[in-house]
Amino acid sequence: METILVAGAGLVGSLLSIYLARLGHQVQLFDRYPDFREAEAPGGKSINLTLCERGFAALDRVGVGDRVRSISVPCYGRVIHGVDGTLEYQPYGTRREAIHSVSRNHLNRVLLGMALEQPTLDCHFKQKILEVDLHQPSLTLRDLRSGELTELPGDRLFGADGAHSAVRTQMQRTRRFDFTQEYLDQAYKELNVAPAADGGWALEGNAIHIWPRGHYMLIGFPNLDHSFTLSLHMPYEGAAPAFSSVCTPEDLTALFSTSFPDALPLLPNLVADFFGRPEASMITVRCSPWTFEDKVLLIGDAAxxxxxxxxxxxxxxxxxxxxxxxxxxxxxxDWRQVFSRFETQRKPNADAIGDLALEHFHELRDLVGDHEFQLRKKVERRLNELYPDRYVPLYNLISFTNVTYVEALRRERVQRALLDRLMADPGVRERLERGDAEESLDPLLSDLTMETLGQTVAL
Amino acid sequence: METILVAGAGLVGSLLSIYLARLGHQVQLFDRYPDFREAEAPGGKSINLTLCERGFAALDRVGVGDRVRSISVPCYGRVIHGVDGTLEYQPYGTRREAIHSVSRNHLNRVLLGMALEQPTLDCHFKQKILEVDLHQPSLTLRDLRSGELTELPGDRLFGADGAHSAVRTQMQRTRRFDFTQEYLDQAYKELNVAPAADGGWALEGNAIHIWPRGHYMLIGFPNLDHSFTLSLHMPYEGAAPAFSSVCTPEDLTALFSTSFPDALPLLPNLVADFFGRPEASMITVRCSPWTFEDKVLLIGDAAxxxxxxxxxxxxxxxxxxxxxxxxxxxxxxDWRQVFSRFETQRKPNADAIGDLALEHFHELRDLVGDHEFQLRKKVERRLNELYPDRYVPLYNLISFTNVTYVEALRRERVQRALLDRLMADPGVRERLERGDAEESLDPLLSDLTMETLGQTVAL
Known part of the structure; x- marks a missing residue:
C-alpha cells in the first residue's frame, strides 16, 4: 500500500481516487475549493456536461455508473431549430443510442460521495497548492481558512487539477517539457430555461437542442428538474453578433428576436443571465511528457x-x-512502467480527441443546419442501418462505443472516402435531392460499399 | 513616482530596473538566487553570451555600455574548423563589425552593480515567488534563508523572471492567455579551454570558432582571461553522436579524436567537464498577451x-x-497605453527573432561548412562591399544594426531572391566554382542588382 496524493477533487480526481483506493492504496485527495457537497460549484465551469458510453464504462467498473445514470437525462437525438421555428429531429443512432446530460456539480457530488465511502481515502478542501516538489514528491498547501501551511509527502502524486493544473505548472519547469495552451476566439454564456408551468419540459426533454447560425449558435441541455441550460456561443470580437457587439439589453433582445425567436419566450431571465455572468472561455491544452520519473502523473484536463x-x-x-x-x-x-504504458496508450488518443473537438466545434456551428451536411447524414444513417457493425458514423464511434479515439479516426477516414464517392454519384445525388426515402439508395450502395467496409473493421 | 515591482534580477530585470529608476520610479527588484556578486552563477544557464549593436544601444542609453565593453571580447569573424584541421576565417563584415563575447555572470554583476547605484532602487535576494496577485498587483515571497513570507504590493509588476517566469505562470490562468513552450531535441554541454602556457589565447582570440559537423557541432567563445568556452551541441537521442550514445570517457574521446581532432589537445579536462555537468536544454517560449490590464507586463525571456x-x-x-x-x-x-504600445511594437519582432533563431540553429550546424553556402557567402560579401548600405546580409542586419527584426526579415526576403537569381546565373557560378577573386563578379552583378536593391531600402 502506497500513499498517493491526488491534486484536484473534481470529476477526474474523484473517480481516480476511487480507483486508487480500490487498488489498495492510501489516497490523500485535495482541492482548493470548498466541499462541493456543501457549497456552490466553483466558477468558470459549465453547468452541464454530457456523458456517453466510454464515460459510463469507466464509472461502471467501480460501480458508480448507476448512481450517475439516476441523475442524468438520456438524450436520443438532436433537435435542430430553424430561424423560422421549424424543428428537425436527428436521432443519434438506430438503436436508441443516447448521450446523457448531467449537472457537473451534481455529478461531482456523487463521485466525491462515493470516494469518501472508501476506507483508505481522506479528502481535504480549501487547500491551495503553493509549492510542488516533484522529486519527493510532496505538496506545500495553504489552508485557505486558517492560512496555515502544511507540507505533505507521498509516494506518488497525481495531478488531476484541471486545465490550469498547479502540478503541471511545476513540471513546466523541468527539462524538455513541451506545453501549449490555446484559447478559441469564441466563448459562451449559459442561460436558464425554467420547466413548463405544468412542471414538464418546455422543450423536447430527451434531446439536445441546437440553433446553428453560422459563426454563432445556441445549444440546449436538459436538466433533471425539467429545466434546460442553454449555451450561447459567439466570437469575442469581429462580425456581429459577438460578445463585443452585444452591449445592452436591447442588443441582446434584438439578437434573440432575429436569430432565436422560438427560444426568446422561454428565457424570461435572459438579460440578467447574460449580463450577470462572465462568458466562459474554451481552452485546448497539450503537453509532453505527462510524467515526472516514476513519481508524478498528470491525468484528465491537466494533461x-x-x-x-x-x-x-x-x-x-x-x-x-x-x-x-x-x-x-x-x-x-513498477510505477515507471505503469506511467510509461499509460502515456504511450493515452497521449495519441488525447491528441486525437483534442483535434476532433476543435473540428466538431466548427461542424456544430456551421454545418448542422447545412443542406449538404443533412444529405450526407441521410446516407450515413442508411449505411449505418444496413451495416450496423461495419459503418458507424464518427460521432457514434466516439459517443457510443469504446473504440479508441485513434481507431475511431482511422475508421472515419475510410468511411469519409466512401461517403465522398457516394455523394459524387449522380444517381445517389438525384435521389437525395428529390427527397426519396433513404431505402431508395440501397441498390446504389451495395457494390460500392462492401469492399470499403471490409477495411473499416480490419482492426 | 510609482512603486514598481520587478521580478528577476537577471540581465533584463537589472537593466529594466536601471531604466525605471532613471524614469523616476521607486523600484523593488527581487530574485530567488543569492546576490550574484557574492555567489556562483545560477545553474542551467550558459556561461557565455554575445552582445551586438542593438544590445549595446540599449546599454548605452543608460550609460552602462562602456562598462560592459570593458569586460567583453570583440570578435570580428568566425573561424571554421575542418575535420582535417584546416581553418577558414569569415569576417562578419567589411568594416570590422564585431559581436562581443561576455561572461553572463560578469555581465549580470555589472548591470546589478549599476542598478544598486540608483537611489530609488532596492534589491532583495533569495526571495522565491509563491503567489502572484495580478489585480493588486502584489507578490507573496518566501525568504529562502529565514523561511518567512512577505506580501509586497506595488503599483505595477514587471515579470523579468526568465523563460520559466512565475509571473507568467499566474497569467497563464487568466482568460484567453495563449502560451507555448517547446524544447529543441538538441542540447549542449560547455567545456573549458585554458589560456595558452604564455597566458595568451590558445585559439585565435578575437573570433567565434565553429566546428560544423552536420547534426552536431562545437562552438567556441573567447573569455576575458584568454580562456575559451566551447559548447558541444548534439541531439539528445538518435543517430550517433548523441548525448544518449556518448556514455563513457572512451566514447567521448573517440568522438573528439574523429570529429574535433584540433580541439582535443586544448581540452585536458574534457571528461570531467562533460560528465560533471548536465546538458543545457534550449527552449522557445511564446505567449499572448504580455500584459495584464495596466498592472503587469512580461519582458525579456519571460515573454x-x-x-x-x-x-x-x-x-x-x-x-x-x-x-x-x-x-x-x-x-x-497612462500605463494601459504604454503596455499596449510596447506589446504591439515588440510582439511581432519577438516572434520574428524566435523563428530566425530556430532557423539559424540549423544553418550553423548544417551549412556553415557547406560548399554552396560558402559560395553564397562570397557573393553576399561582395554585394555588401559594393553596396554597403543597400545590401546588408541578414546576419549583419540582426547583429550590426538597430533595424527591427521584422524589417530585417523583409529585407532578407528581397535579398534572398536576388541571391537566388545570381546563383542561378551560369556566368556567376562559373567564376565562383573556378575560385576567381570576388571582384571578378562585379560586371555580372551591377544590372541585376540595382533594381532589386531599390526595394531593400524602401523603408
Missing amino acids: HAIVPSYGQGANSGFEDCSVLADCILEGGG | HAIVPSYGQGANSGFEDCSVLADCILEGGG
Whole structure:
C-alpha cells in the first residue's frame, strides 16, 4: 500500500481516487475549493456536461455508473431549430443510442460521495497548492481558512487539477517539457430555461437542442428538474453578433428576436443571465511528457484539456482512470512502467480527441443546419442501418462505443472516402435531392460499399 | 513616482530596473538566487553570451555600455574548423563589425552593480515567488534563508523572471492567455579551454570558432582571461553522436579524436567537464498577451525566450527595455497605453527573432561548412562591399544594426531572391566554382542588382 496524493477533487480526481483506493492504496485527495457537497460549484465551469458510453464504462467498473445514470437525462437525438421555428429531429443512432446530460456539480457530488465511502481515502478542501516538489514528491498547501501551511509527502502524486493544473505548472519547469495552451476566439454564456408551468419540459426533454447560425449558435441541455441550460456561443470580437457587439439589453433582445425567436419566450431571465455572468472561455491544452520519473502523473484536463464541443472532456478523463487502472494491474509495483504504458496508450488518443473537438466545434456551428451536411447524414444513417457493425458514423464511434479515439479516426477516414464517392454519384445525388426515402439508395450502395467496409473493421 | 515591482534580477530585470529608476520610479527588484556578486552563477544557464549593436544601444542609453565593453571580447569573424584541421576565417563584415563575447555572470554583476547605484532602487535576494496577485498587483515571497513570507504590493509588476517566469505562470490562468513552450531535441554541454602556457589565447582570440559537423557541432567563445568556452551541441537521442550514445570517457574521446581532432589537445579536462555537468536544454517560449490590464507586463525571456543560436536572447531583452522606455516617455502616466504600445511594437519582432533563431540553429550546424553556402557567402560579401548600405546580409542586419527584426526579415526576403537569381546565373557560378577573386563578379552583378536593391531600402 502506497500513499498517493491526488491534486484536484473534481470529476477526474474523484473517480481516480476511487480507483486508487480500490487498488489498495492510501489516497490523500485535495482541492482548493470548498466541499462541493456543501457549497456552490466553483466558477468558470459549465453547468452541464454530457456523458456517453466510454464515460459510463469507466464509472461502471467501480460501480458508480448507476448512481450517475439516476441523475442524468438520456438524450436520443438532436433537435435542430430553424430561424423560422421549424424543428428537425436527428436521432443519434438506430438503436436508441443516447448521450446523457448531467449537472457537473451534481455529478461531482456523487463521485466525491462515493470516494469518501472508501476506507483508505481522506479528502481535504480549501487547500491551495503553493509549492510542488516533484522529486519527493510532496505538496506545500495553504489552508485557505486558517492560512496555515502544511507540507505533505507521498509516494506518488497525481495531478488531476484541471486545465490550469498547479502540478503541471511545476513540471513546466523541468527539462524538455513541451506545453501549449490555446484559447478559441469564441466563448459562451449559459442561460436558464425554467420547466413548463405544468412542471414538464418546455422543450423536447430527451434531446439536445441546437440553433446553428453560422459563426454563432445556441445549444440546449436538459436538466433533471425539467429545466434546460442553454449555451450561447459567439466570437469575442469581429462580425456581429459577438460578445463585443452585444452591449445592452436591447442588443441582446434584438439578437434573440432575429436569430432565436422560438427560444426568446422561454428565457424570461435572459438579460440578467447574460449580463450577470462572465462568458466562459474554451481552452485546448497539450503537453509532453505527462510524467515526472516514476513519481508524478498528470491525468484528465491537466494533461489534455479539450474544447467542450464533442462532449468528451469528462468522458476522456474517466477513460483515463480506467486505462490507468489496467496499467496498474499489469505493471505490478513498477510505477515507471505503469506511467510509461499509460502515456504511450493515452497521449495519441488525447491528441486525437483534442483535434476532433476543435473540428466538431466548427461542424456544430456551421454545418448542422447545412443542406449538404443533412444529405450526407441521410446516407450515413442508411449505411449505418444496413451495416450496423461495419459503418458507424464518427460521432457514434466516439459517443457510443469504446473504440479508441485513434481507431475511431482511422475508421472515419475510410468511411469519409466512401461517403465522398457516394455523394459524387449522380444517381445517389438525384435521389437525395428529390427527397426519396433513404431505402431508395440501397441498390446504389451495395457494390460500392462492401469492399470499403471490409477495411473499416480490419482492426 | 510609482512603486514598481520587478521580478528577476537577471540581465533584463537589472537593466529594466536601471531604466525605471532613471524614469523616476521607486523600484523593488527581487530574485530567488543569492546576490550574484557574492555567489556562483545560477545553474542551467550558459556561461557565455554575445552582445551586438542593438544590445549595446540599449546599454548605452543608460550609460552602462562602456562598462560592459570593458569586460567583453570583440570578435570580428568566425573561424571554421575542418575535420582535417584546416581553418577558414569569415569576417562578419567589411568594416570590422564585431559581436562581443561576455561572461553572463560578469555581465549580470555589472548591470546589478549599476542598478544598486540608483537611489530609488532596492534589491532583495533569495526571495522565491509563491503567489502572484495580478489585480493588486502584489507578490507573496518566501525568504529562502529565514523561511518567512512577505506580501509586497506595488503599483505595477514587471515579470523579468526568465523563460520559466512565475509571473507568467499566474497569467497563464487568466482568460484567453495563449502560451507555448517547446524544447529543441538538441542540447549542449560547455567545456573549458585554458589560456595558452604564455597566458595568451590558445585559439585565435578575437573570433567565434565553429566546428560544423552536420547534426552536431562545437562552438567556441573567447573569455576575458584568454580562456575559451566551447559548447558541444548534439541531439539528445538518435543517430550517433548523441548525448544518449556518448556514455563513457572512451566514447567521448573517440568522438573528439574523429570529429574535433584540433580541439582535443586544448581540452585536458574534457571528461570531467562533460560528465560533471548536465546538458543545457534550449527552449522557445511564446505567449499572448504580455500584459495584464495596466498592472503587469512580461519582458525579456519571460515573454519570448528564444534558442541561443543567433546570439539574440540578451540583445532582444535589452532592446525591450529601451523600447519600453520610449513607450513610457510617450505615454505619460497612462500605463494601459504604454503596455499596449510596447506589446504591439515588440510582439511581432519577438516572434520574428524566435523563428530566425530556430532557423539559424540549423544553418550553423548544417551549412556553415557547406560548399554552396560558402559560395553564397562570397557573393553576399561582395554585394555588401559594393553596396554597403543597400545590401546588408541578414546576419549583419540582426547583429550590426538597430533595424527591427521584422524589417530585417523583409529585407532578407528581397535579398534572398536576388541571391537566388545570381546563383542561378551560369556566368556567376562559373567564376565562383573556378575560385576567381570576388571582384571578378562585379560586371555580372551591377544590372541585376540595382533594381532589386531599390526595394531593400524602401523603408
